[in-house]
Amino acid sequence: MAADKEAVGEHNWCGAPDADELLGRLHHQFQCDGFLDRRGGRLVVLVDGEAIGDVSWRPAQWGPSEGSVCPAIGIALLPQFRGKGYGTIAQRLLADHLFREYGAHRVQSDTAADNPAEQRALEKAGFRREGIVRDAEERDGRFHDHVLYGLLARSGKPRRRSSRSPGCYAVAAWMR
Numbered sequence: 467m468a469a470d471k472e473a474v475g476e477h478n479w480c481g482a483p484d485a486d487e488l489l490g491r492l493h494h495q496f497q498c499d500g501f502l503d504r505r506g507g508r509l510v511v512l513v514d515g516e517a518i519g520d521v522s523w524r525p526a527q528w529g530p531s532e533g534s535v536c537p538a539i540g541i542a543l544l545p546q547f548r549g550k551g552y553g554t555i556a557q558r559l560l561a562d563h564l565f566r567e568y569g570a571h572r573v574q575s576d577t578a579a580d581n582p583a584e585q586r587a588l589e590k591a592g593f594r595r596e597g598i599v600r601d602a603e604e605r606d607g608r609f610h611d612h613v614l615y616g617l618l619a620r621s622g623k624p625r626r627r628s629s630r631s632p633g634c635y636a637v638a639a640w641m642r
């Protein structure tokens with residue numbers, strides 16, 4: 467998917483990678499940690515057993531304390547599965563997973579200002595639009611503004627962080 471502009475989406479496309487090198491790197495990473503480590507991960511989105519895309523998260527740090535680190539999520543669905551509500555559900559399920567399994571207090575996402583589908587999907591998933599990050603991303607030889615979204619855990623109190631490694635949940639197991 468990552469080597470195909472249409473599959474990954476124009477907003478995720480940073481130029482053609484060396485497909486063999488990319489595959490080798492992903493294979494190695496999957497052997498090492500199954501795409502899940504303490505701070506980040508990647509899960510397949512399954513619908514009725516079919517892989518339709520993936521969701522991922524990585525740490526975003528707002529302050530020096532550990533409690534100031536929050537997962538920043540991303541998503542890409544194959545073109546034929548877009549516009550059917552799966553992006554909304556998958557991102558909400560991922561956020562709930564990060565709240566529950568990692569004790570996250572805040573989950574965030576940012577997307578290009580000219581990506582209305584992702585902005586709408588995040589809003590439908592319950593994320594709040596928080597502002598514009600100017601010239602956040604360099605892509606196609608120019609800078610693009612991003613819109614920042616955040617979703618907070620229901621309780622306002624910091625939760626104890628889980629040291630549990632998350633099981634390899636198929637986000638999509640919940641999407642039936």
Ligand SMILES: CC(C)(COP(=O)(O)OP(=O)(O)OC[C@H]1O[C@@H](n2cnc3c(N)ncnc32)[C@H](O)[C@@H]1OP(=O)(O)O)[C@@H](O)C(=O)NCCC(=O)NCCS
Pocket residue numbers: 474475476477478519540541542543544547548549550551552553554555576577578581582583584586587
């Ligand atoms: C962005 C993406 C994850 C959204 O998932 P999805 O399953 O297509 O989204 P949903 O069907 O849940 O919701 C999309 C919403 O955006 C709306 N939308 C789609 N294109 C739109 C456009 N050009 N202008 C305005 N609204 C648009 C849809 O109408 C829908 O809203 P509605 O239910 O109120 O009608 C998916 O389209 C995708 O994988 N795109 C390519 C990769 C990408 O852009 N990833 C995000 C990068 S940060």
